[in-house]
Amino acid sequence: MTGLQDRLTPQQVEDFGREMDELRQRVVADLGKSDVDYIQNVIKIQRSLEISGRALLFAGFFPPAWIAGVGALSLSKILDNMEIGHNVMHGQYDWTRDPALSSQRFEWDTVAPAENWRHSHNYIHHTYTNILDKDRDVGYGILRIDPEQKWHPYYLGNPVYAVVLAFMFQWGVMLHDLEFDRVVKGERKWSEFAEVRKRMLRKASRQVGKDYVLFPLLTGPLAPLTLLGNASANVVRNLWAFSIIFCGHFPADVESFTEQETENESRGQWYLRQILGSANITGGPLFHLLSGNLSHQIEHHLFPDIPACRYPKIAPEVRAICEKYGLPYHTGPLHKQLFSVAKKIVKLALPGSGRANAPEPSTLNRDRNLEAA
């Protein structure tokens, strides 16, 4: 593993941290009505897509209507989960004090209850990003995604687990909070999760109730078609969310860290880890919107509570700062990043590091200067 601490001199880390803080301050001071208008607009589009999708499925006997309905509903769920839910629940709009945009009150259109997810994601994942044994998003407790994870014959199924997880992603995200892997290892007790389970049961039955019972029943004889349509929309969203999220932290060149390395981290070192542990995905404005701007994973990890619509605008500055300090800025198109992740998942199914010939420079900024110090 690349020593996190030897990248920059302590003075450089401090300067780097200060530049990041200043950038953040500038954006925060500039937040205002246009940011609220933006998210309200996205919400309006999402809700309209949702209503149209549901309505079109009432005419689902007509194949183009069914396809359009599934398309609209898939887009609605993608927008709801990614650009709206994920970002609102990060507190990106808490400064507006609008209860409908409050991180503590927002609930999203997926089976994972907001409250459980906020803890595991906002706190655990964003605080301990890519620290093995701490960040539970490393492999989701199911996959071997980092060579430092000890191999076990169970991991021979790595690619199969990944495919299943991709199709069932919303359920994966929900069950993730039960920390099965830790319960099995005896690190945590099943009984500790009583509240978490209760919330899951409540949320999941509501979601299943509307998508797989009520809406199908309302369409009468079309019930099977509607059910299939709703299930398809959920799967489309699952595949999309899985792809975007796995490309955010697990392409080959993204780094992971050990607990030791990150002890007593300063703010500058924390920023540094966020940059080394994240990767962006290139694409157009529509792609960024549909990815919830997680295509700007680096900016998101630096400033998780700044409205995501700001990420594309600050990205050039973040990149310039990285260049100035000789730090890598991982980025690449979706297909490349996905392929890189897939390759890693397959390689790591087998024992060994999967890293026979040193780090892969596939999508890496090639001029990165490891020994800037």
Added chain:
Amino acid sequence: MGRLAALAGTLLTPHGIDRYLELIDPMLVREEIRAEVTEVCRQTPGTVTLTLRPSRAWPGFTAGQYVRVSVDINGVRRTRCYSPAGSAHRPGRLELTIRAHDHGLVSRYLHRAARQGLVLGLSRPEGGFTLPDPRPEKLLLISGGSGITPVLSMLRTLADEDHRGDVTLLHYAATAADVPYREELERLGARPGTRVVLAHTRGGAGRLRGRFGERHLKEAAPWYRDARTYLCGPEPLRDAVAELYADAGLSERLHTEEFTPPSMRLDTSDASGRVRFTRSGTEAANTGRPLLEQAEAAGLNPEHGCRMGICFSCTQVKAKGAVRDVRSGEVSDDENEEIQLCISVPVGDVEIDC
């Protein structure tokens, strides 16, 4: 309709029906309370009077109560308390009269920018500054400046009830030009049993001149000792009335509403410890001021309303540590306790989930 709404609610989980209805029209919401401005009128140069039509969830109010009104200013929702000035017997209609404070954010915004069609957020009505039932035989209402609103609501409500007992409104304003509702006050004052006495602290014209004193009381309501008195006005007026009533042993008959926080006399010399705002990861040395001020000084922007411990807008969870209530002096050190930031001063280290 109720069942249909319940079904719609289940179908529209997790966002709920209001989040879809509002896309058609913000006033269609069923659960949230909102109000649309239907009329804007500037009766005096420094005030604005808004007539509002509340949404269906508005439960009506009792004369003298207040509502928390929310308005979005540059993308941020601001909430302040206002006392409806209209009669409680006119459902479907609310009236607010707001004085623009020199540096005030919300009052100046509404004074300047409120227009027909603006939609505001409302809380349920709150507050115990209300008349008893049955109505007292003798009632004295004393107000100063914009403090007229809750007592005017009482006066109008009593008129709608055709109340026949003795009622006097003694109202203080700088000059005659600063008195809103002048014509209506005259009409109300002509009702049998009702008197309206205007006192001007600057300039003539009114019945009385200068500041509140026993002379004014005897002139406006000689029977004040037998009456219930309702008082709302600026701090000097409140203090003067309270002192006179205390000296006369009448404190129990005096009911007061406060728009502005009484100036807090805080001893900050022995402040110690550190204040940690955990959600935002900010930390600072305890200055001995209320936590709301300390949070603002630390660059945070917590929700708040009255800044005097009545509206509970600024309630947050104190995870650890002890705080003193500036009103009662009481210290509480329970873990994970809900406190109001505006009236809580840290005693040593505290951790607030904010």
